[in-house]
Amino acid sequence: MEQQILEFELTKEFRDRIQLALEEHDDPFIRKALDGVKAEDITALLYEFLPIDSKYIIDLHAIDMQAEIIRGLDPDIRKQYLKLYQPKELAVFLNQLLSDDTADILHELSVKEREEVIAFLDPELRMQVTDLLRYEENVAGGLMAKELIRAYVNWTVVQCVEEIRKQAENVSRFYAVYVVDDHEKLLGKVALQDLIISDARKLVADIYEEDIISVETYMEDWEVAGIMKKYDLESVPVVNVQGHLVGRITIDDVVDVITEQAEEERQIMSGISENVEEDDSIWRNTRARLPWLLIGIFGGLMNAKFMGLFEAELSRITAIAFFTPLIQATGGNVGIQSSSLIVQSLANPDFVDEGLWTRLIKMFFVALLNGLVLALLVLGANILLFGEYRLSTVVSIALFSVVLFASFIGTITPLILNRFGFNPALAAGPFITTTNDLLGLTVYFFTVHLML
Amino acid sequence: MEQQILEFELTKEFRDRIQLALEEHDDPFIRKALDGVKAEDITALLYEFLPIDSKYIIDLHAIDMQAEIIRGLDPDIRKQYLKLYQPKELAVFLNQLLSDDTADILHELSVKEREEVIAFLDPELRMQVTDLLRYEENVAGGLMAKELIRAYVNWTVVQCVEEIRKQAENVSRFYAVYVVDDHEKLLGKVALQDLIISDARKLVADIYEEDIISVETYMEDWEVAGIMKKYDLESVPVVNVQGHLVGRITIDDVVDVITEQAEEERQIMSGISENVEEDDSIWRNTRARLPWLLIGIFGGLMNAKFMGLFEAELSRITAIAFFTPLIQATGGNVGIQSSSLIVQSLANPDFVDEGLWTRLIKMFFVALLNGLVLALLVLGANILLFGEYRLSTVVSIALFSVVLFASFIGTITPLILNRFGFNPALAAGPFITTTNDLLGLTVYFFTVHLML
Structure with a gap:
């Protein structure tokens, strides 16, 4: 073989x-x-x-x-x-x-x-x-190629084939002939397969499909990608504001757009601040990681300063400190989960936007359920592990509150970032974790302060 | 207009x-x-x-x-x-x-x-x-369609066009005619554009391209996606182990594969355990989040139990507790960054695999640099903020060690998961954070125990 x-x-x-x-x-x-x-x-x-x-x-x-x-x-x-x-x-x-x-x-x-x-x-x-x-580079005009086969609506099929013969060397990977009027205005297309089986004497006017999707030069690349993906298009003509045919975008360019977006989002989520690959230089790898680590360090120092305010409480009951990791980790996880779902739904404009309130109310119930389950579980576990009723209750109440707060922050942050034109995925990484760490600590020590 | x-x-x-x-x-x-x-x-x-x-x-x-x-x-x-x-x-x-x-x-x-x-x-x-x-469903055979235009190598162009005419109703979106021998073995293809401009009396044998990329039925979908992406293919023929043409895969199916993979990876990274969307039911949203939250809680309880072992030290110097969030957050961030880069490089088989040791040595130097910068910075900040030399030094030494350890765990975990056939992206989410939280605490308290 x-x-x-x-x-x-x-x-x-x-x-x-x-x-x-x-x-x-x-x-x-x-x-x-x-x-x-x-x-x-x-x-x-x-x-x-x-x-x-x-x-x-x-x-x-x-x-x-x-x-x-x-x-x-x-x-x-x-x-x-x-x-x-x-x-x-x-x-x-x-x-x-x-x-x-x-x-x-x-x-x-x-x-x-x-x-x-x-x-x-x-x-x-x-x-x-x-x-x-x-x-x-990130709009349709920057993605498109100028090479395409253009047929005037009053041509015959023979003229069309003649044009293809002339252009064959310049234009590769084309799947359709785009039909325009005398003013270069896009009217429709003829798929190559239809051209092959059409009678050579027929007019383009009689065989072209009018129902064609096009994009405009100023459309953003992710919008073009969304349209091509939704309608399963292998290529799409690009028109200017006058509706004149100026280029075409093929699916391979859009596949690159989709892949790059996914990669960019993953990097943002993992706190890497420039486009870097494992086999780039040590220096570049270091530089790409430092900014978010520094923000984390800043958050950590603020945490330390904040805990310092409760030194009296802490030296009275040392065990309070035992539960900060639990509270903060849960806050961090809940925050990432919430923001990630919002980022996903912002990236998918196929659904009707339910509005802020519907989102928040739903978020609230999910957080309520998760919070209750976790708080009760931790209450039981703490009583078993430490035999301490009072502190265990405080920890569970704080945990429950942190789940609610972290859900709220995780939901609202990407929405705000999006509203002000920033990439909402920023809210699904170290940014939200750092915020929620501080928030969790505040909630926890506030509860401790009130109840112990 | x-x-x-x-x-x-x-x-x-x-x-x-x-x-x-x-x-x-x-x-x-x-x-x-x-x-x-x-x-x-x-x-x-x-x-x-x-x-x-x-x-x-x-x-x-x-x-x-x-x-x-x-x-x-x-x-x-x-x-x-x-x-x-x-x-x-x-x-x-x-x-x-x-x-x-x-x-x-x-x-x-x-x-x-x-x-x-x-x-x-x-x-x-x-x-x-x-x-x-x-x-x-996740192999080439499960992605392919059976409908395609097949031409025998001894046909003329006219026969080819006749076949297209016959099949035109059944087969949509085809860009090439696949050429086979009498035993259905794939030999090559004729692009539609070449067919249009070819003399009708020519033989398929004289015009077909032999240099054609095909995939085999058992190939995994992400491999197919990788090949189509790399070679910018709009469709690819599928052959069975005997090399017989059995179907074809078009780029729109592969675009779906790429998008789903990216979405799945994001969910894994954000600790969501089933395919869920924001507008699914409250119950489903809760259920998708609970498993990873529970793992986080389990880690948090272990953290608490572990800190309990150092109660004596903690009640002697309460300030020790102030820095656990700093240590843990940095460990978490470093771990996510490292594992995310490994996941990315595992997903991109275009580079020569440098082997475990080269990876680890490089990771070590990046961690060394980051660790040094962060440790010195924190040392300065702590002395300024708290005026404590001894504890500040201990925190910085622990921080430096945690960066090294967390980098190591973040690098090795996805490689191990990958080796044993699990999705390495699992290591870029709450799993690595939970592990690194515990690790960070251990390193920190061990340092404290030795030095204070």
């Missing part, structure tokens, strides 16, 4: 062997080892080497392959690579790419370099790219 | 108006209000009503629309709907769907119901679905 899955496996041995060949400038070996390997796999391999060595590997390939390899690179890492190229060299391989990928790469250069590179681009690509660079 | 974005906006007013119409059985109003609304938007609307009312709305639509509406429903909610249908009714609309969607829905029924429904399916769909039901 032949190998059907042409996936290339990147092993430590292979990497080390290539590294050796690089040191010895053994071009024939590298060429042979990478012969037939797909651009995407070579891209993945390059992450294992220094930029200068990677460029050496890239240079051994044909120009279209070079372009594909660089296209696939992670933007952060690509920036380092781009520094190794002269503007003219960059233009040579950018000329091999689609307008959206070219624009993405140009965004990673300084303004001066960008202008220099643009001057060397092929005239048509230059025009397309100049248009794309006007848009922010 | 006409509205270009045909997206339907779901408002509270609209929902309430439909609810009223439902109560009054005002069919004409409902029909008119939903006329021209896309199936996906009606699906979203239905989440606002009881299943029985939703069925009422669904029943007002044409059968193909009914099928589309039900296809789009969230599986959890759909289960409740399906109970309202007789097997024969179900078969009527399943006959409108593709084999993969049909199989997904059949998976949601009891074995008995499933068999009854299958008996009513159209013969071809029945055959396809029976084949699909053999696969687990």
Whole structure:
């Protein structure tokens, strides 16, 4: 049986062997080892080497392959690579790419370099790219490619096919022909499969689908992703405010948007403040972690100062201190749970927004139930473990209150952040935990102060 | 200007108006209000009503629309709907769907119901679905659809187009024709765009691309997602172990896989133990939160018991207690950060696995740097805030050790979970926090015991 899955496996041995060949400038070996390997796999391999060595590997390939390899690179890492190229060299391989990928790469250069590179681009690509660079990267205009097949509504099917033949080299991965009127206004589309089986003499006007979903240039990337996901679209045309067809977005770009969003959210939730990967440098890893740790430390010092106010109580009944971890951990967990559910529901605009009060009332009942169960359980356990009725009761009352308070904070914080335009996921990480630690302590010592 | 974005906006007013119409059985109003609304938007609307009312709305639509509406429903909610249908009714609309969607829905029924429904399916769909039901839902075989356009390598382009014409009704969203030999073995593909511009008399053998990526039926869904994402594929053919073409997976299914994975991971990280949404019932919300809260409580009680062992020290120097929140919060934060980065790197198999030791050594240096910065900072702050040299030194030494320990636990736990086949994301949530709380306390009191 032949190998059907042409996936290339990147092993430590292979990497080390290539590294050796690089040191010895053994071009024939590298060429042979990478012969037939797909651009995407070579891209993945390059992450294992220094930029200068990677460029050496890239240079051994044909120009279209070079372009594909660089296209696939992670933007952060690509920036380092781009520094190794002269503007003219960059233009040579950018000329091999689609307008959206070219624009993405140009965004990673300084303004001066960008202008220099643009001057060397092929005239048509230059025009397309100049248009794309006007848009922010996180809106539809910044995601779209200019290359698409456009058919005028009064064309025949033959004319359509002729246009496809002409454009076939420039436009890859297209699934439909977009139909426009004489003023370039988007009217609808013809799926390629319908074009194939249509009589060549028919008019586009007779076969196109009018019921087409499009997005506008200024729409945010996550909105575009939501629409494409909801309606299962493999590509979507982009129109400007006049309704003129200006580009199209394909699903692969949107898959990247979805993945990046999920990753960003996870990092926020785990208190990592810049986009970092385990195999980035020690320095970068440290720097990405410090800010949230410092906020945690600040919270911890405030906790200490606060507990200091109750020194008299604490020295009278030392056992009070035993239960601060219990109270704080529960507050932290409840807070994260609540905020995470709100973040999830904010990210999913498919439901009717029930309004703040409905949310809070529901939150209240869930917290009530959880709080009661936990408080009773802890009461029983404490009496069993410590044989102390009075303090055990106080701990349970405080625990119950903390569950209610932490739920409230966990619910309201992401809503407030969202209202003021911040990422609500900020509220599902160390921020909420630090807040709830302090809150838990306050509630606990206040209860102690009142009741003991 | 006409509205270009045909997206339907779901408002509270609209929902309430439909609810009223439902109560009054005002069919004409409902029909008119939903006329021209896309199936996906009606699906979203239905989440606002009881299943029985939703069925009422669904029943007002044409059968193909009914099928589309039900296809789009969230599986959890759909289960409740399906109970309202007789097997024969179900078969009527399943006959409108593709084999993969049909199989997904059949998976949601009891074995008995499933068999009854299958008996009513159209013969071809029945055959396809029976084949699909053999696969687990989370492997390529469970994701794929049987409908595809297959061309034999010795066909001409005309024969290919003829086949597309024949299949056009059954197969939607296809972007390529898959080329097989006489034994159904996958050889390659012809993109639709190439088919359109090819001379009709040419042989498929002369125009097909051999360099095609396929997946095998038993591959896991996240692997399939990874491959489609890496190579920017809009669809991928599925082969069995003999290399025979048995189905194809389209990118929309994979987008769902990616989104679900991200959501599942977030829930695990925030200590929510079942798939729950904010607008699920209070009972369900409570139940989803309790398990991790209980584990946190258990940890808290162990913390209390442990601190009890140091009662003598605590009553001698009450201030010791002030710093437990600081120590524990930092341990928790460091642990989450470390484990989250490991989880991320485990999810991304594109890098060469550096091995356990390289990981641990790197983790050690990052922890060393962070630990030093934090410990010195806290030392200064404590001396300023409390004017206590001895205890401040002890706290800083403990803090430094906790950062090292928590980094180690945060790094090693996801690796161990992963090794034993558990989801490593489990280590990026309350589990690691609870462990690190206890660990932090132990280290702190041990240091106190030795040094004060």
